[in-house]
Amino acid sequence: xxxxxxxxxxxxxxxxxxxxxxxxxxxxxxxxxxxxxxxxxxxxxxxxxxxxxxxxxxxxxxxxxxxxxxxxxxxxxxxxxxxxxxxxxxxxxxxxxxxxxxxxxxxxxxxxxxxxxxxxxxxxxxxxxxxxxxxxxxxxxxxxxxxxxxxx
Amino acid sequence: xxxxxxxxxxxxxxxxxxxxxxxxxxxxxxxxxxxxxxxxxxxxxxxxxxxxxxxxxxxxxxxxxxxxxxxxxxxxxxxxxxxxxxxxxxxxxxxxxxxxxxxxxxxxxxxxxxxxxxxxxxxxxxxxxxxxxxxxxxxxxxxxxxxxxxxx
Amino acid sequence: xxxxxxxxxxxxxxxxxxxxxxxxxxxxxxxxxxxxxxxxxxxxxxxxxxxxxxxxxxxxxxxxxxxxxxxxxxxxxxxxxxxxxxxxxxxxxxxxxxxxxxxxxxxxxxxxxxxxxxxxxxxxxxxxxxxxxxxxxxxxxxxxxxxxxxxx
Amino acid sequence: xxxxxxxxxxxxxxxxxxxxxxxxxxxxxxxxxxxxxxxxxxxxxxxxxxxxxxxxxxxxxxxxxxxxxxxxxxxxxxxxxxxxxxxxxxxxxxxxxxxxxxxxxxxxxxxxxxxxxxxxxxxxxxxxxxxxxxxxxxxxxxxxxxxxxxxx
Numbered sequence: 133x134x135x136x137x138x139x140x141x142x143x144x145x146x147x148x149x150x151x152x153x154x155x156x157x158x159x160x161x162x163x164x165x166x167x168x169x170x171x172x173x174x175x176x177x178x179x180x181x182x183x184x185x186x187x188x189x190x191x192x193x194x195x196x197x198x199x200x201x202x203x204x205x206x207x208x209x210x211x212x213x214x215x216x217x218x219x220x221x222x223x224x225x226x227x228x229x230x231x232x233x234x235x236x237x238x239x240x241x242x243x244x245x246x247x248x249x250x251x252x253x254x255x256x257x258x259x260x261x262x263x264x265x266x267x268x269x270x271x272x273x274x275x276x277x278x279x280x281x282x283x284x
Numbered sequence: 285x286x287x288x289x290x291x292x293x294x295x296x297x298x299x300x301x302x303x304x305x306x307x308x309x310x311x312x313x314x315x316x317x318x319x320x321x322x323x324x325x326x327x328x329x330x331x332x333x334x335x336x337x338x339x340x341x342x343x344x345x346x347x348x349x350x351x352x353x354x355x356x357x358x359x360x361x362x363x364x365x366x367x368x369x370x371x372x373x374x375x376x377x378x379x380x381x382x383x384x385x386x387x388x389x390x391x392x393x394x395x396x397x398x399x400x401x402x403x404x405x406x407x408x409x410x411x412x413x414x415x416x417x418x419x420x421x422x423x424x425x426x427x428x429x430x431x432x433x434x435x436x
Numbered sequence: 437x438x439x440x441x442x443x444x445x446x447x448x449x450x451x452x453x454x455x456x457x458x459x460x461x462x463x464x465x466x467x468x469x470x471x472x473x474x475x476x477x478x479x480x481x482x483x484x485x486x487x488x489x490x491x492x493x494x495x496x497x498x499x500x501x502x503x504x505x506x507x508x509x510x511x512x513x514x515x516x517x518x519x520x521x522x523x524x525x526x527x528x529x530x531x532x533x534x535x536x537x538x539x540x541x542x543x544x545x546x547x548x549x550x551x552x553x554x555x556x557x558x559x560x561x562x563x564x565x566x567x568x569x570x571x572x573x574x575x576x577x578x579x580x581x582x583x584x585x586x587x588x
Numbered sequence: 589x590x591x592x593x594x595x596x597x598x599x600x601x602x603x604x605x606x607x608x609x610x611x612x613x614x615x616x617x618x619x620x621x622x623x624x625x626x627x628x629x630x631x632x633x634x635x636x637x638x639x640x641x642x643x644x645x646x647x648x649x650x651x652x653x654x655x656x657x658x659x660x661x662x663x664x665x666x667x668x669x670x671x672x673x674x675x676x677x678x679x680x681x682x683x684x685x686x687x688x689x690x691x692x693x694x695x696x697x698x699x700x701x702x703x704x705x706x707x708x709x710x711x712x713x714x715x716x717x718x719x720x721x722x723x724x725x726x727x728x729x730x731x732x733x734x735x736x737x738x739x740x
Contacts, residue, residue, distance in 0.1 A: 219703060220725075246729070269676075271727060
């Protein structure tokens, strides 16, 4: 329960449709684990292709999953005729992303007509337990009257 | 010419060796385009697998290339018996990453015994011209006495 | 209740003593409203001298109170013979700081031997109610064997 | 020479007028040292009232000067009927702000209709020489049709 009322009743279908068009999500093997108004989780199972030099999840992969989780959390609250754009994010990697699965939990902390602010907490699952490994603050922009589809 | 004197004369071999062990760099098709003391460029050619929903480079892929570019710029100045860790970064996406190639240019702006600060400028090549599409500020940590190899 | 066990039983006296030496805290009229292990609140009453051009608290004043709140939250968990240094922070101003009082609540989210990560939520009190107006992610460093007093 | 063409020929008067209404700038003794299209410098002479516990400029004061320098650099390029708002900034403190004078140099790196991105480099003057002590990335928003004056 996030307490947010989506402007678009079809928000979940829109999030899932847009996610399916992100080549980068397929590349890293990401899945949409949870979609609610203002709250989206994205999960990624570990593969050696996702590693940095020590064999943990690469910080950039953590950031990629987190950027999309926050982006879709924001997008879930936007009007039907709009698109979402990441303005910026800042990520602190607070523990090694050493585990079998990554879960990025994007949450809107301040929705707005033009700008939306999200916090994303990223957890790594190790031995069945979730450990927080990263935290992000992210700013997103509503692109009004801009279809969310591919460039033409 | 960066003006930095590397503590380890073998810095380039160490950077190339560590880069080769990052599964995530192979996954996104990244190459080390330039390695100098305190300055590392990483380039990525566009493929649909690297896209967000509009068909541009995904912000997370931009961040992944940039995180490694800054990380290896910092690593190039570290002593031989150390390893590098990204503490945090903040990225502003200032223009659509719409182009055929991405070049992340990591530059040390403040080396330190424990912490190193980098700026990374990311350019997208479109029609043969470089356009800056992102800028990062990044904090990295020297892990002394810690081999840069895989976890044991 | 933060669940943190301070390394120094005199943590509160050390925080209060260091705070008293920060000229900037007196200049803006800041007071230490709460000191617990890993959790420090700093409050500032509004005066026109603290304003930006619209008459609200200036973003820099919000950042000044927040930087010290997070810094002292981190310092409260550090050993007796150490000092604290802000490495970096990122602040999102999520609502106008329009009110009669500001309360910056610094909380350690990841303590560490060398680096500590804090989140700071800043609230503005308006009509007796707290409204969150800013959120920060902050990285702090323990300076071991470095007295917290003035430069010599 | 910044290469930017201001939308408002009276940009300098507007910047100076708005600056004069920021109580916080007077409180810390800040002066407008340079105003050009997309480039504003703010200088602050040291006083003990601006210090942290070691007697250097407080990080929050560095941030306050820098936030206004970047904010006015952005504002200098905005249309006449608008106001500027800081969305967020991230600051790395890269050296102790130990000196007799602080100069925050705000530069627009990407102007936009809605959002403007600035980099701010902050220097401390010590023994007559400028040393860079902080670097910021900052996002600002144009508030169209919103007078820059006090709240009514």
